[in-house]
Amino acid sequence: MSSVEVRNITKSFGRARALDDVSITFEDGGFFALLGPSGSGKTTLLRTIAGFSFPDTGTIRIGARNVEAVPVEKRDIGMMFQSYALFPNMSVADNVGFGLRVRRVGAAEERRRVAEALDLVQLGDKGGRMPHQLSGGQRQRVALARAIVTQPKVLLLDEPLSALDKTLRVDMQIELKRIQREVGITTIFVTHDQEEALTLSDRIGILRDGRIVQAGTPREVYDHPNSAFAATFLGEANWLPDAALEGLQLPGDRTRHRFAVRPEALTLTDGRPATGNALSARLEQRVFAGAMATCLVRVDGEPWKLVARDRDLPEMAPGSEVWVSWTPEDTLAVPREAAT
Known part of the structure; x- marks a missing residue:
């Protein structure tokens, strides 16, 4: 796995500056939450790390490699979206293995890795089902299995649990943390849910107006906010x-x-x-x-x-x-x- 280092990133859309000289490091194997109000820049930062958006200035390093000008398909990242984005006409196993087929992994190796990924998310017996035959929580797990089956260096999660009801969301928080610990992958996730950020993450970064206003462990940020905004946004x-x-x-x-x-x-x-x-x-x-x-x-x-x-x-x-x-x-x- 790899750390992610963002240095002096700026990104504007027209006259609006979405990211304003952002610098932050995501430690190797850590679980990091990006938290902030709508328009704070948290999703833009995630998409810029992923390669869906290129920065105007600054550098992004994944491990020892500069990737700010590298297209998304060559950054060796896994991405999990809020909408699941499963292919409705493919089985669960085919959905999970899609990225491996794109990478031309052999059929036997694909079956082995798909089986391992489904076992990891506790869906080992659901490979032959279609997405519409699964519950919302199960579809969420399929999306997670698909994101990690390619063994990416970094896992990026964009509001991954917001579509679930409260009880299922709490259950999935526990499962997501368990899976992240087992795999040991560097994970960065965007959320607007304060409790979710405190529950899941090793470190939290709070954004406001395109800037990181505070970063630290959940306890550090909660017990020692450096501004009234941080004090009232997290808690x-x-x-x-x-x-x-x-x-x-x-x-x-x-x-x-x-x-x-x-x-x-x-x-x-x-x-x-x-x-x-x-x-x-x-x-x-x-x-x-x-x-x-x-x-x-x-x-x-x-x-x-x-x-x-x-x-x-x-x-x-x-x-x-x-x-x-x-x-x-x-x-x-x-x-x-x-x-x-």
Whole structure:
């Protein structure tokens, strides 16, 4: 397998710059998520790595080879699309083996590798079926088998699970991570789903307006966002009003940082707790969602959100005066110059 190195890539469509001096390295064998809002450049970056789009400037290396001017069919990559893109008139085995036939692999070798790929995605007994005879999750696995059967150096996934319902998507997240670990292939995937990015990836890159605004492990980016955009795009954040900072234990200089707390880090009580950081609030709404509940409160006039186990929350009516508290270690510190 191979690492992928992108250096100073720019790409414009007319007057719109989709990628703006992007530099990032995808480690050999890693699972990397590209996350960002619509129009952030994440899909353009993936397509540029794949070779479906050529950059205006900059370099792309797959392993030791520069490929920014190499056509897609010669980059030795596997690609899995959101739409599956299976051939409806071909069997599952023929769909999976299509890339091998294009590469003129011998018939015996093709059968062996197709069988191995189908076993890997737990569809070893489905090779003779047609795509319309499979469930959505099974068709997704066929598309994945087809992407990896050619033994590419890099696997690129474009919103691979977005067409599935929630339960099946969670199951496929587990399977996709298992398969990636077994094969050990360098994997880059685009998603708009924050939970999916946190669940699957070893590293995350957040894009905004064609730039990488932060990259790191999921825990690094979640626990130490370098901007308000990163803090609120990957997860949610309650911002502490400047007027409410007095007396709180904070992890940074108040003139240089803004501070926030994640909703799941908060505790709600009907009286002030004896330890930790605490602010008075007014309960506006409590939303039951099974084991968990969401409380909407007002802190110094600002809307805050709290998420906790429903049974851990006191029974209080909307309009009640409450306290929200958290440990000082759960306070996020964001540089003010990067706060927007």
